[in-house]
Amino acid sequence: EKIMAEDSAVKVCVRVRPLIDVNLTLMLVWRINYKYLLFFLITIFILDRVFTSHETTDKLYQTIAKPLVVSTVQGYNGTIFAYGQTSSGKTFTMMGCDKTPGVIPLAVEDVFQTIQNEFLLRVSYMEIYNETVSDLLVDSWKRKPLEVRETLNVICQHCKEDEE
Numbered sequence: 001e002k003i004m005a006e007d008s009a010v011k012v013c014v015r016v017r018p019l020i021d022v023n024l025t026l027m028l029v030w031r032i033n034y035k036y037l038l039f040f041l042i043t044i045f046i047l048d049r050v051f052t053s054h055e056t057t058d059k060l061y062q063t064i065a066k067p068l069v070v071s072t073v074q075g076y077n078g079t080i081f082a083y084g085q086t087s088s089g090k091t092f093t094m095m096g097c098d099k100t101p102g103v104i105p106l107a108v109e110d111v112f113q114t115i116q117n118e119f120l121l122r123v124s125y126m127e128i129y130n131e132t133v134s135d136l137l138v139d140s141w142k143r144k145p146l147e148v149r150e151t152l153n154v155i156c157q158h159c160k161e162d163e164e
């Protein structure tokens, strides 16, 4: 199935989550306060793919993550991350549960199905929360924010040029 545009290195997809009880209550409250004048701010986003609330995590994985997993095993770099407000379904999509495994366990399974012979596999598990990057493989009591570097060198390119 060829759904995604081939020409961009970055793909942006949206997954619509089904409504949960809290949302229904909030919608009811909103309807009661309907007397207020409403302004709609319309913003247009161009997306590579929208997954409806009826589409499964497995479908999402096969469409957007599997091709990346395959090319990563061939030596290319790839990143998949979920972004969204609280309760939007990031954990559901990325971790899932025993019944509905998420992108991470599906990818790990695929990687181990694909690799043969000797293979070096490095794994990092990070979270960006409130602009802070944390290593989730470190015990929470020992965890310190990770430093973000824009180059491999500790000295930035501009400072280096000034020094020369």
Ligand SMILES: Nc1ncnc2c1ncn2[C@@H]1O[C@H](COP(=O)(O)OP(=O)(O)OP(=O)(O)O)[C@@H](O)[C@H]1O
Residues within 6 Å of the ligand: 016, 017, 018, 020, 053, 084, 085, 086, 087, 088, 089, 090, 091, 092, 093
């Ligand atoms: N596509 C989905 N289908 C069914 N249930 C979903 C779906 N996405 C999320 N949910 C449910 O919605 C709730 C919130 O989802 P989840 O915990 O994944 O959100 P989150 O984005 O990780 O939130 P937080 O940022 O607070 O950690 C959970 O109960 C989860 O099971």
